[in-house]
Amino acid sequence: MKSIFSKLIVLCFFLSVSFVSQSQEFQGKAYYLTKSTMDLGRWGARLSEAQKKQVMARMKNRLEKTYVLTFNKTESFFKEDEKLDAMSGATDSWGKNFTQGDSYKNVKDTALVQSQEFYGKKFLVKDKLQKIDWQLGSETKQIGNYTCFKAMALIPSDELSWYNFSWDKLRRQTPEKDSLGNDVIPEIKMTQVEAWYTPQVPVSHGPSEFWGLPGLILEVSADNTTILCSKLVINPKETVDIEAPKRGEEIDKENYQATVVEKMKDFRNNRGGRRRG
Template sequence: MKKILLPLFAIVVLLIVSFTPNTQEFQGQAIYLSKSTMELGNWGARMSEAQKKQIKARLKNRLEKTYTLNFNKEESVFNEEEKLDAISGATDSWGKNFARGEQYKNVKANELVQTQEFYGKKFLVKDGLQEFDWNMGSETKQIGQYMCFKASALVPTDELTWFDFSWGKLRRQQAQQNDSTATTPEIDMTQVVAWYTPQIPVSHGPAEYWGLPGLILEVNAGNTTMLCSKIIMNPKDNLKIVAPDKGKIVDKTEYQVTVLDKMKEMMENRGRRRSR
């Protein structure tokens, strides 16, 4: 990660905070609202507006989510609040297989510990934190009572969505492996824009995002926006900020290989049943 140059206002705020008593021992909780847009493409062009509306309502749980980030100076735990399906009243069991699990980050130790569940099997993914080469800007905006500064980074999309899989992605991967003339595919990149506040001097943020000189209150990446809607500093009850410890221990690469192998097996079995 490159050296970070702070705007003058951010430096002043950090100096004030650094001389405030007990800043090293605080805890905090931030609530984030996440919204994603869905592109229907050519498939959507053949649908009526009523059909599009019905599909978006059916997928509301996947497009709109609420998360909680509990943090202290060095550690954080990020969790999604479970919701009932908007149509059936059940939890989204299919989507759960490809959703981010409970996520623990330790910014001092550069440590990620994340729970993942795939078709009933629990994994404990242990790896380093995602690297961000942040470009610091002087642009500011107010989020709630906090003055925030803009930072941006360009990140390989697959590194931000390492826990997410799709049948389409698997088919494209297999096609590339079977095509001896295929060239090395171009790496898909995602532009990330983050807004952080030095008034809360921790390097935490929602999801994979971290590494700025203040809590990240808003992130825009691809078709998803995460916005902090509430912050509670030093709550009366101590927050539980510990790494999860249940599941088969793997790193990100091992987890991806395991899931893709299982998806290939399922695809092959489905093909055999159709050919009978």
């Protein structure tokens, strides 16, 4: 039954695409709100409720963000709508080192071009889009004026946050040994993703790293983050040229990650040296 349903969804998608293709100027703009939760761990257990609220208030500009996705039939451009930190009146310069930069996707060529800035240096990350094996479901819900269908996927966690850094990721790069002294191959962490897409907007685009469904993704949840479309405009009065970022040192995702890791190793070692001195 699910197989028949999936085929019907795909058929509707291609019929919609043929309809949309009659308008060469087809374009859309989707506005997304992201909300993340943060586990304060053992450190947070020592804080009072008032202190926890202060920490969460300070972190609000990292945990709640707004983005704009501009798209046509094959291309999209995903950009953060930056806002000032309500507490300090400044942008979050430290967090910016580990957040997603302006992202261009071409679903026809499965191409990704993303601008990243790390410690004042600009990079232009060029790579293939992460392939996502979506499982289409029959469950539906309404988001705004659009009927959305549910889809699920399991994606390697590191692929979803390749532009980010965590000390845990660094620890996992040092192979553990078994009782015989052999290297233990680390388990690949997977993240379960739940997405809601609408065939009423027949494009394969979505926010952040997500794409490849038979309709625009209006909501997606992965790990501790939910991204929800708050406003959708089809064929706005003013069209925007969708172009890939052009500035920065060209690099692929793997080498960009290696660059970040090496920089953070230096940061850790230098900080440890100062403490010993």
